[in-house]
Amino acid sequence: MNTSYYVHLAQKIDHGSWTEKTGHDIVGLPRQNFGNDCGIFLLMYTLCIVTGVGFDFHEMDMPLIRQWWCRLLMERFKIEGHGQRFAFWTDEARSLVQGTLQPVYRVPRSKAVSKNVPVHIKAVSDRTTEEKRLVDFIVKLQGSEEHLLGVLNGKPSKWLHNVTSSRVPVYLDSEEQQDILFSYLRGVLDGTPTQLSFTDEVQFICNVLVPEAIIYALSVLRNLSLQEAERVFLSGPQYDYSEREEFNRKIEKQLRKEGRSFN
Structure with a gap:
């Protein structure tokens, strides 16, 4: 999109500084x-x-x-x-x-x-619903907050060694739910005094608070031990066979348009 036109139009309407x-x-x-x-x-x-x-x-x-x-x-x-x-x-x-x-x-x-509704769309719907339920438990019900406060107050966490790592654990497939969860965890961190040492707030949230919050929520919602919930977290989002088939179909169609074969 050519933003220069819109910037020019904005200045015509109202002079001053505009933020894109x-x-x-x-x-x-x-x-x-x-x-x-x-x-x-x-x-x-x-x-x-x-x-x-x-x-x-x-x-x-x-x-x-x-x-x-x-x-x-x-x-x-x-x-x-x-x-x-x-x-x-x-x-x-x-x-x-x-x-x-x-x-x-x-x-x-x-x-x-x-x-x-196609099977792969239903699979996405089911996963989105489950992810929203998980994030609602953490954010709206504050179901993991006591656990998170314990971590920030010195409770042992195996994820602390990842603070300086570039690896960000992924479990939520929905960017919307990721944003909601991250904003909530940033608020928890900013509002809680902690003796933990870290230089990058974003890395600390992603590498420590995200896994701690999700694993604890999974253990409560699915009646799992923390070890079992951790294995579920590490396995990542579960994709239905129909979704993989649909993805392969789209790739094959795109390659066919480009005159290449799909293996």
């Missing part, structure tokens, strides 16, 4: 991983920002959200009648803009994941 922000600067912003949902993501970003309702949607909701937008446009714009094109500006629309009414577009998970 990206999606990575917005906490909890749902991420787009596929290339055919750009327009719907942009619509939902805009709707959530102007109404102030928060980003309560995920990539797996895109098929349903597409249907919702189509119905909304057909109903509000009266597509079959030319003379009522702007009759959609109702009290409901004003309430949406003012933030006093939350738009309804989500469907309960049991209905959203139907027989018409």
Whole structure:
């Protein structure tokens, strides 16, 4: 994207210093991983920002959200009648803009994941739901906080030797949940006096607090010992066979377009 045009336009509207922000600067912003949902993501970003309702949607909701937008446009714009094109500006629309009414577009998970949804999409949905449950336990319920405070107050942790390492343990597949968890752990660290020595706060959070928080949460939620929960953590995200098949299919298709073979 050519940002110079937008910078010039911004200066025309209002002189002064402007700060460029990206999606990575917005906490909890749902991420787009596929290339055919750009327009719907942009619509939902805009709707959530102007109404102030928060980003309560995920990539797996895109098929349903597409249907919702189509119905909304057909109903509000009266597509079959030319003379009522702007009759959609109702009290409901004003309430949406003012933030006093939350738009309804989500469907309960049991209905959203139907027989018409591909298996690999359902697998992503199930993993995302499980990851959100894990992060909610840590962040919203503060289920791991007592354990984390113990580590910051000197409780033995095998992860402390990784503070200066470049290896960052990965368990959460969702960037959104990673951001939520990291922001929470940074708050815990900043608000807790500790005698532990480290030079890089980000490395310390990623290499010590992230594994400690997730392993403890896994042990509680899955009724595992800490050793068993650690093995689950180290195994990383569990991908369904259908997801691997879909990934291979996309790679094969791309290589075929480039005139190369897939082995």
